[in-house]
Amino acid sequence: MNHVSSNRDGPHAGLSVLVVEDETLVAINLESILEDLGHTVIGPVMRLDELETMVDGGVEADLAILDINLAGAEVFPQAERLSGAGMPIVFTTGYGAKGLTGNWSEFPVIQKPYTADDIAEYLSRLKASEPVSVGS
Template sequence: MKADARKPLSILVVEDESLIAMNLEMILEDLGHFVIGPVMTLKDLEKILDGDFRADAAILDVNIAGEHIFPYARRLADLGVPLLFASGYGASGIREDLAHHPVVPKPYTEDEIAGMLDTMLPA
């Protein structure tokens, strides 16, 4: 089943580069999903996670303003949120305890995002 044929999902987007964030937001909306964010700072992400947070999935840039996303990724994983890392370094930049989560290399396409969502989430 293609991602655009599935029910709409709420997807947290954490990306600090505005053009990449806007592109990912457009990709997800074109696929019929609802975007939470894009969240561009770890401080803003912390505020969201400290509230009544719910999402069907999260797409996380690995490096946010020079800081790693990994402590927040662990919090999201503990909440049961499926994670997809977006990284210019590929899977080699992911911490060992989080390496089982999928990674999409930057730059990515709509088809790559749709395919990753299809493999990580039930239809």
């Protein structure tokens, strides 16, 4: 496993990141990666109804990292609401960019399984406003 050392004073330190992931170990790993990079994690949110409640309540974050499939249900309706409210979104999926269709195909994707380096690379590209598709 690749490890990124703590970078609390780095160029993207201090982001609040909404994490939506239904696989417990993956969610814990992502939370740890983000915290090691100096960010605050909102969640992880593991169920679609929980995400809907948070969106209804006006959840605020600098960025949302969304697993596409939560227990067999797609996250796109809530992603549309978050994106419409101006929240930047990145999707995670084992299918990579091929897992997105229609208007969603223009959104960034981090392919599972990902590493701490993949997440750090995404955040660097986000800051530089470069197109992002991370993973093999």
